[in-house]
Amino acid sequence: MEKETKDDKYPLLSQIDSPADLRKLPVQELPKVCSELRSFLINSLSTHPGHFASSMGAVELTVALHYVFNTPYDRIVWDVGHQAYGHKILTGRRERFSTNRTLGGLSGFPSPKESEYDTFTAGHASNSISAALGMTVASSLQNETPLRNVVAVIGDASISGGLAFEGLNNAANANSNLLIILNDNDMSIDRNVGSLNSYLAHLTTSKAYNNLRYKFARFLRKNHLVTNKGKGMIMRFNNSLKSLITKEQNIFEGLNIRYFGPFDGHDLPTIINVLNEIKDFSGPRILHLRTIKGKGYEPAEKDPARWHAPGRFDAKTGKIIKDSVKKAPKYQDVFGETLVALAERNTKIVGVTAAMPSGTSMNKLEKAFPSRTFDVGISEGHAVTFAGGMAKEGMKPFVAIYSSFLQRAYSHIIHDVAIEGLPVTFCLDRAGLVGEDGATHHGVFDMAYLRSIPGMTVASPRSLDMLRHLMLTAESFDGPFAIRYPRGNGDSELSEEMHKLPVGKGELLKDGSDMVVLTIGPVASEARKVIDRAEKEFGISIAHYDMIFLKPMDKEIIDRIVAMNVPVITVEDGVVDGGMGSAVLEALSEAGSDVAVHRLGVPDRFIPQGKPAELKHLCGFDEEGIYEAIAKIANPVKG
Numbered sequence: 001m002e003k004e005t006k007d008d009k010y011p012l013l014s015q016i017d018s019p020a021d022l023r024k025l026p027v028q029e030l031p032k033v034c035s036e037l038r039s040f041l042i043n044s045l046s047t048h049p050g051h052f053a054s055s056m057g058a059v060e061l062t063v064a065l066h067y068v069f070n071t072p073y074d075r076i077v078w079d080v081g082h083q084a085y086g087h088k089i090l091t092g093r094r095e096r097f098s099t100n101r102t103l104g105g106l107s108g109f110p111s112p113k114e115s116e117y118d119t120f121t122a123g124h125a126s127n128s129i130s131a132a133l134g135m136t137v138a139s140s141l142q143n144e145t146p147l148r149n150v151v152a153v154i155g156d157a158s159i160s161g162g163l164a165f166e167g168l169n170n171a172a173n174a175n176s177n178l179l180i181i182l183n184d185n186d187m188s189i190d191r192n193v194g195s196l197n198s199y200l201a202h203l204t205t206s207k208a209y210n211n212l213r214y215k216f217a218r219f220l221r222k223n224h225l226v227t228n229k230g231k232g233m234i235m236r237f238n239n240s241l242k243s244l245i246t247k248e249q250n251i252f253e254g255l256n257i258r259y260f261g262p263f264d265g266h267d268l269p270t271i272i273n274v275l276n277e278i279k280d281f282s283g284p285r286i287l288h289l290r291t292i293k294g295k296g297y298e299p300a301e302k303d304p305a306r307w308h309a310p311g312r313f314d315a316k317t318g319k320i321i322k323d324s325v326k327k328a329p330k331y332q333d334v335f336g337e338t339l340v341a342l343a344e345r346n347t348k349i350v351g352v353t354a355a356m357p358s359g360t361s362m363n364k365l366e367k368a369f370p371s372r373t374f375d376v377g378i379s380e381g382h383a384v385t386f387a388g389g390m391a392k393e394g395m396k397p398f399v400a401i402y403s404s405f406l407q408r409a410y411s412h413i414i415h416d417v418a419i420e421g422l423p424v425t426f427c428l429d430r431a432g433l434v435g436e437d438g439a440t441h442h443g444v445f446d447m448a449y450l451r452s453i454p455g456m457t458v459a460s461p462r463s464l465d466m467l468r469h470l471m472l473t474a475e476s477f478d479g480p481f482a483i484r485y486p487r488g489n490g491d492s493e494l495s496e497e498m499h500k501l502p503v504g505k506g507e508l509l510k511d512g513s514d515m516v517v518l519t520i521g522p523v524a525s526e527a528r529k530v531i532d533r534a535e536k537e538f539g540i541s542i543a544h545y546d547m548i549f550l551k552p553m554d555k556e557i558i559d560r561i562v563a564m565n566v567p568v569i570t571v572e573d574g575v576v577d578g579g580m581g582s583a584v585l586e587a588l589s590e591a592g593s594d595v596a597v598h599r600l601g602v603p604d605r606f607i608p609q610g611k612p613a614e615l616k617h618l619c620g621f622d623e624e625g626i627y628e629a630i631a632k633i634a635n636p637v638k639g
């Protein structure tokens, strides 16, 4: 019976509002579902941009998983989740998909709040194996019947992340029914790095070995011997087989995780057959699928890095639509160019990135000094400790990691850099509300998490010029130094010669006597616009300081406020609890002042996806929020 949602453009897809609808289709119809899903992705993402190539490459495995497994009872845990748009479309969100990555719309990553089919938070790489293992162990501990199948879907770059290895290491000795789908497209974002990647690229198992194992497993199934005893027979058979053909043993089987593959990840009938064969096996298994990132859309297949997140494009021609508005340079590009300039005259400078060479513009240093640039893969903790090792031996590492990804390396910063006071410079790109990537990617915690580390210097430039000054200052600073700056463009061109800044000193941008506004980072420009307007409107004068350094904080500014004894407003693109506002409150209180401090910034809750301006408004530290804070104070002052 056709649903009225039937759409001639997507005759099958428009009838699928849940995987149960998909499972009603005969298997022969599934390739058509895949092709409709691909054209839906192309048409939707050409006008409502998001991640692209990864979802295109995961179409067959997505359809097969929801066809073979009884989702949502059986669980699928997506790693990163940027490849899960097909999953979202097949699980009842087709009609809302155009709201992807918008405020009030769908998250760009699986989100349990959004759907029961989204089984675990995703966005940061390498967590799926650990989460899925936890879920399957929980299922067996609770004697759920039937035992829930739990499937982790992880990419070839994400499986190289330390957390994934920890999960693999534990999988074998936990009583688990874990199935790992290794979606191996031989790509991270820009390329793939690391020896595991090259290992996977050459990993094969002979057809004989695979067939022998399947035939035996199929024999047991057909004769209803896939009991626990039978499964034990499979394992014993498999082990004896393994001893016969030990050359077949690979890293996964060495960890007692049964390896199947590699198979063509776009060969839907084979994937479905193999999944049906192995889904009832007990114990941890890994199915290695070779896919093409961007599959089914030629421009993306040819350049999967560019099509990881292409923005808007012309679906017909494959031409990516560039933003024609002339803007000031991006913070990341000024970072990259400045690092090259510093490295040209300082051979001690080295650069480290964790799989984000283009995202951080560390690729500029890589182009200029390839031997002094290190892309360590999705391994932020290793990146930090590796930099610590280099610093220990006299090098001057600049580690460029997105603020939210650096959360993965918090202990490494403390243990492997700060305790010894090693001269590592952390360049935290994507600091503050990043926008469409949402709660997992907002870099709003860094000032709070770095402030408490002894000996850590923490600064934030209000402009592109100041980013350069801070990098130059950090270069000769003998200790850990963190510079946090936002995603995207600066608001004014570069205009000054690079010069060092006095560490721990803020800057009076405008004097005044009725109240004080303290900002840190680029929010200074929003504040400045509001201050000028509010002074005229309320007939008051407002002092505005740029703190520049969160730590060490400029004591003279605090002493001045104590002396002025007027209300203070702090503004930061970061959590207020533990951030700059808290630091100012503590400092004023310790100085014996009881002036009122109004802290503007990110409140104590996770902020969803949306445009940065919308989200700043939501948090109350956009121009309107700053104006309201001033207005609330201004009246009593001029009462």
Ligand SMILES: Cc1ncc(C[n+]2csc(CCOP(=O)(O)OP(=O)(O)O)c2C)c(N)n1
Pocket (backbone or CB within 6 Å): 054, 080, 082, 083, 123, 124, 125, 154, 155, 156, 157, 158, 159, 185, 187, 188, 189, 293, 354, 355, 356, 378, 380, 405, 408
């Ligand atoms: C902890 C962490 N570091 C970095 C990233 C940025 N990132 C997003 S996707 C990706 C590459 C993932 O490659 P892979 O797992 O092979 O999936 P594919 O994109 O190839 O489908 C990276 C590095 C992230 N999401 N999380």
Ligand SMILES: CC(=O)[C@@H](O)[C@H](O)COP(=O)(O)O
Pocket (backbone or CB within 6 Å): 051, 080, 082, 123, 308, 309, 359, 430, 434, 437, 487
């Ligand atoms: C999925 C993921 O984590 C990255 O692709 C991230 O979305 C990149 O963010 P930018 O677009 O800010 O570089």
Ligand SMILES: [Mg+2]
Pocket (backbone or CB within 6 Å): 155, 156, 157, 183, 184, 185, 186, 187, 188
């Ligand atoms: Mg990959």
